[in-house]
Amino acid sequence: MSAPFTSGGAIGILGGGQLGRMLAMAAARLGLITRIYDPDPAAPAALVAAGHVCAPWDDEAALGRFAESVEVITYEFENVPLAAVDALAALRPVRPGRTALATAQDRLEEKRLFARLGLGTAPFAPVEDAASLDAALRQIGTPAILKTRRMGYDGKGQARIMSAGDAGKAFAALGGAPAILEGFVTFTTEVSVIAARGLEGAVVCYDPGENLHEAGILRRTMVPSGLSPVRRTEAVLAAGQILTALDHVGVMGVELFVTPTGLLVNEIAPRVHNSGHWTQLGCAVDQFEQHIRAIAGWPLGPGTRHADVEMENLIGDDVGRVPEILAEPGAMIHLYGKAESRPGRKMGHVNRLRAG
Amino acid sequence: MSAPFTSGGAIGILGGGQLGRMLAMAAARLGLITRIYDPDPAAPAALVAAGHVCAPWDDEAALGRFAESVEVITYEFENVPLAAVDALAALRPVRPGRTALATAQDRLEEKRLFARLGLGTAPFAPVEDAASLDAALRQIGTPAILKTRRMGYDGKGQARIMSAGDAGKAFAALGGAPAILEGFVTFTTEVSVIAARGLEGAVVCYDPGENLHEAGILRRTMVPSGLSPVRRTEAVLAAGQILTALDHVGVMGVELFVTPTGLLVNEIAPRVHNSGHWTQLGCAVDQFEQHIRAIAGWPLGPGTRHADVEMENLIGDDVGRVPEILAEPGAMIHLYGKAESRPGRKMGHVNRLRAG
Numbered sequence: 001m002s003a004p005f006t007s008g009g010a011i012g013i014l015g016g017g018q019l020g021r022m023l024a025m026a027a028a029r030l031g032l033i034t035r036i037y038d039p040d041p042a043a044p045a046a047l048v049a050a051g052h053v054c055a056p057w058d059d060e061a062a063l064g065r066f067a068e069s070v071e072v073i074t075y076e077f078e079n080v081p082l083a084a085v086d087a088l089a090a091l092r093p094v095r096p097g098r099t100a101l102a103t104a105q106d107r108l109e110e111k112r113l114f115a116r117l118g119l120g121t122a123p124f125a126p127v128e129d130a131a132s133l134d135a136a137l138r139q140i141g142t143p144a145i146l147k148t149r150r151m152g153y154d155g156k157g158q159a160r161i162m163s164a165g166d167a168g169k170a171f172a173a174l175g176g177a178p179a180i181l182e183g184f185v186t187f188t189t190e191v192s193v194i195a196a197r198g199l200e201g202a203v204v205c206y207d208p209g210e211n212l213h214e215a216g217i218l219r220r221t222m223v224p225s226g227l228s229p230v231r232r233t234e235a236v237l238a239a240g241q242i243l244t245a246l247d248h249v250g251v252m253g254v255e256l257f258v259t260p261t262g263l264l265v266n267e268i269a270p271r272v273h274n275s276g277h278w279t280q281l282g283c284a285v286d287q288f289e290q291h292i293r294a295i296a297g298w299p300l301g302p303g304t305r306h307a308d309v310e311m312e313n314l315i316g317d318d319v320g321r322v323p324e325i326l327a328e329p330g331a332m333i334h335l336y337g338k339a340e341s342r343p344g345r346k347m348g349h350v351n352r353l354r355a356g
Numbered sequence: 357m358s359a360p361f362t363s364g365g366a367i368g369i370l371g372g373g374q375l376g377r378m379l380a381m382a383a384a385r386l387g388l389i390t391r392i393y394d395p396d397p398a399a400p401a402a403l404v405a406a407g408h409v410c411a412p413w414d415d416e417a418a419l420g421r422f423a424e425s426v427e428v429i430t431y432e433f434e435n436v437p438l439a440a441v442d443a444l445a446a447l448r449p450v451r452p453g454r455t456a457l458a459t460a461q462d463r464l465e466e467k468r469l470f471a472r473l474g475l476g477t478a479p480f481a482p483v484e485d486a487a488s489l490d491a492a493l494r495q496i497g498t499p500a501i502l503k504t505r506r507m508g509y510d511g512k513g514q515a516r517i518m519s520a521g522d523a524g525k526a527f528a529a530l531g532g533a534p535a536i537l538e539g540f541v542t543f544t545t546e547v548s549v550i551a552a553r554g555l556e557g558a559v560v561c562y563d564p565g566e567n568l569h570e571a572g573i574l575r576r577t578m579v580p581s582g583l584s585p586v587r588r589t590e591a592v593l594a595a596g597q598i599l600t601a602l603d604h605v606g607v608m609g610v611e612l613f614v615t616p617t618g619l620l621v622n623e624i625a626p627r628v629h630n631s632g633h634w635t636q637l638g639c640a641v642d643q644f645e646q647h648i649r650a651i652a653g654w655p656l657g658p659g660t661r662h663a664d665v666e667m668e669n670l671i672g673d674d675v676g677r678v679p680e681i682l683a684e685p686g687a688m689i690h691l692y693g694k695a696e697s698r699p700g701r702k703m704g705h706v707n708r709l710r711a712g
Contacts, residue, residue: 025381028404031691031704047406048384284637284688284709293682302685306663306709326649329658332640335387348387353640353662 010035011292012070012092014084016043016052018336018346019076019272022280024049026288032296037066044337045076057084067091074250074295078104078270079151095199095249095295100270103246108149108180110267117241120264122257123183133167136181143184146170148177185264187257191225193239194276196251196290196300203243204290204303205236206283209311211255211275217344221275221311222354223282227258234263242268251276251291274346278309281332281351308354316343325350366391367648368426368448370440372399372408374692374702375432375628378636380405382644388652393422400693401432413440423447430606430651434460434626435507451555451605451651456626459602464505464536466623473597476620478613479539489523492537499540502526504533541620543613547581549595550632552607552646552656559599560646560659561592562639565667567611567631573700577631577667578710579638583614590619598624607632607647630702634665637688637707664710672699681706 011027013020016038024034024045035051036043046052051069055062063084067073073094075085078101085101088094103109114121125136127146137144142164148157159170161181171179190213195205210225211218227235239254242265253273255266276287285293285301293300314322319341325331330353341347367383369376372394380390380401391407392399402408407425411418419440423429429450431441434457441457444450459465470477481492483502493500498520504513515526517537527535546569551561566581567574583591595610598621609629611622632643641649641657649656670678675697681687686709697703 021384025384025404028377028381028693029690031693033403033693047389048381048404050403281640284686284707299679299683301682304685306686323655326657327655329660330640330662334385337384337387337389351640 009033009072009296010050010070011296012037012066012073012088013045013049014038014073014075014080014088015077016040016045016049017076018044018338018348020045021048021336022277022288022334023074023076023272023291026286027292029289030292030296030298032292035066035070037063042339047337057081060087063087064091072295072297074291075101076271096252096270097247097249100246100248100252104268104270105151106149107147107267108178111180111182113242113245114265117238117245119238119241120262122185122264122266125181127171127179127181130168130171133171133179133181137161137164137167140181140183142166145182145184146174146179147182148174148179150177185257185259185266187259187264189226189258190266191227191235191256191258191263192221192273192275193235193254193256194251194273194279194287195236195239195243195254196287196294196303197243197248198294198300199249199297201244202300203240204300205239206276206279206287206303207305208232208235208256209275209278215344217315217346218274218313219315220313221278223278223305223309231258231263238263238265246270250294251287274313274349275311277334277349278311278351279305280334281353282307282309310352310354312350312352313346314348314350316341316345316347319347322348328352365389365428365652366406366426367652368393368422368429368444369401369405370394370429370431370436370444371433372396372401372405373432374400374694374704376401377404377692378633378644378690379430379432379628379647382642383648385645386648386652386654388648391422391426393419398695403693413437416443419443420447428651428653430647431457432627452608452626453603453605456602456604456608460624460626461507462505463503463623464534467536467538469598469601470621473594473601475594475597476618478541478620478622481537483527483535483537486524486527489527489535489537493517493520493523496537496539498522501538501540502530502535503538504530504535506533541613541615541622543615543620545582545614546622547583547591547612547614548577548629548631549591549610549612550607550629550635550643551592551595551599551610552643552650552659553599553604554650554656555605555653557600558656559596560656561595562632562635562643562659563661564588564591564612565631565634571700573671573702574630574669575671576669577634579634579661579665587614587619594619594621602626606650607643630669630705631667633690633705634667634707635661636690637709638663638665666708666710668706668708669702670704670706672697672701672703675703678704684708 010033016036034049209221209223212220253269257264279286335348366389372392390405565577565579568576609625613620635642691704
């Protein structure tokens with residue numbers, strides 16, 4: 001995307017949910033055009049983008065048309081099929097690239113990466129069948145969590161094993177899919193680092209946020225977190241190592257557990273991240289603009305934070321509270337334009353200024 | 357627009373320039389849909405809106421289709437033809453209403469309003485022909501400025517009269533259009549109040565900004581301004597009086613001159629205003645969202661400012677500086693996606709955090 005500053009280059013976004021929508025809006029602030037690829041005709045991002053290719057992920061002709069209508073392609077979710085990415089990558093740069101995507105799609109590869117980089121992570125072992133599950137349980141002990149290697153999201157595709165006797169049932173619950181057994185981690189808090197890496201390899205991190213979950217879904221993120229200066233530095237350095245090792249281009253969310261003995265990297269998301277929404281109120285350049293800058297080959301923003309912020313997700317019926325939130329001083333509300341509210345569905349979020 | 361919080365009501369915007377574009381993006385943040393009416397097929401707002409009716413202002417069928425596709429209609433520029441507004445208003449609410457629009461379209465009516473409210477303004481007199489120009493010059497003296505009553509913008513449609521001998525030439529330069537003669541005002545600075553009035557009559561003002569112009573075009577706005585607390589209060593109260601008198605619904609920019617003897621109201625713009633762009637970085641609810649809230653009948657945001665900001669317009673070749681601005685800490689850049697840069701054309705703006 002050379003000299004795109006006046007002419008409005010076009011960016012393709014795979015996935016048209018709220019993350020794609022906020023990416024499209026950030027691109028628009030920079031004078032860029034976006035086109036969305038999403039099989040869902042009601043994709044919320046389509047309403048703020050210049051185009052929407054509504055086709056299945058295996059429609060090669062549609063993927064080809066889409067690629068040819070843009071200059072660079074990115075994605076808003078890590079479960080975009082690798083075959084689609086490969087077809088697109090033959091025609092246009094796809095950023096972040098295949099390595100980051102393939103690693104994030106496989107919990108085992110992810111954990112192996114953390115271990116290879118010398119980063120703390122929960123004890124883990126691969127599980128392919130009953131025999132390897134037995135071996136894994138002997139190595140890790142109980143309680144433990146059995147997770148599918150692929151396609152997990154917000155607590156789905158997981159089963160707890162409280163004692164060895166639960167093992168068979170847990171493996172069956174996952175339908176026999178290739179899995180990973182992870183040891184239970186006793187942590188005090190979860191933090192995440194929203195990090196960005198530019199095309200030239202520079203890495204910029206935002207201040208880590210502290211996350212609160214309810215029923216497996218992110219509820220709140222607070223910045224600054226309660227991390228000590230030492231841990232804060234460790235978290236940021238871990239993120240920098242991961243993005244660099246993956247030759248990542250764009251924003252990545254890196255989740256870490258804070259334990260009494262140190263940080264453990266939990267997982268990565270090779271995309272803009274719910275726990276980075278606070279940057280919309282706290283930073284001159286938010287995570288969405290940062291991602292667009294990175295994939296467009298533009299200089300990254302500094303990641304500087306000028307305000308303390310608490311982000312609250314509006315989930316399901318939380319949208320009923322919108323009228324009162326609109327009247328709150330220091331509250332910035334974002335609604336995703338989804339027609340229907342359902343339990344557990346992310347409908348919007350609020351960023352609130354925190355007293356300093 | 358009842359209970360639009362999840363379902364995405366539709367807002368029609370007359371005019372698809374950068375102001376319409378930023379209004380559309382603010383509406384999208386609130387989960388709302390926008391449709392643009394603009395005769396220009398390359399209207400920058402169309403790329404971020406759900407629809408674009410591209411038709412002349414006198415195309416009644418197109419206006420009708422447009423009105424029927426939305427729930428409420430607003431505009432981004434004050435020179436939208438009143439006939440079009442009247443045709444639309446028969447079908448859907450148009451906010452701000454006709455009174456505010458008609459007043460802002462006529463410099464004489466505007467000045468008469470200020471005088472009626474007891475607000476200071478430059479000396480003025482109506483000019484319809486050579487005789488009334490002579491009378492006006494005798495009343496006001498020279499130097500003075502002759503301005504057309506209608507369709508003035510960024511210094512166009514104006515002629516200076518340095519001595520009575522210039523009068524004929526100045527009147528001819530304006531093509532004999534109905535005009536207003538204004539006395540020269542010696543002012544130290546120009547400030548503007550970005551004010552909003554809700555459907556129920558509540559008024560919320562942002563902190564006044566101090567404006568610097570170059571060649572008749574706004575160059576910078578700084579907040580806070582150098583106004584004394586007393587003058588700041590006067591400015592905000594003047595804005596409140598004006599919005600209330602006009603039964604205005606939405607955002608209005610009120611420009612005032614600061615003189616050694618007090619404030620003089622210069623002019624109003626019944627819409628979001630270039631000198632209010634700083635709110636995008638300094639406030640949780642910016643002027644664009646505030647306008648959308650007002651016309652949708654939602655509660656207004658508080659107008660609270662949490663950061664000191666300087667806004668700089670990027671005009672014409674200024675876009676060449678974009679790469680270096682992207683690397684500045686604390687700078688938030690907005691580019692309007694205009695294909696061509698021309699001298700004097702507003703291509704974007706930068707909001708910069710000021711050291712507190």
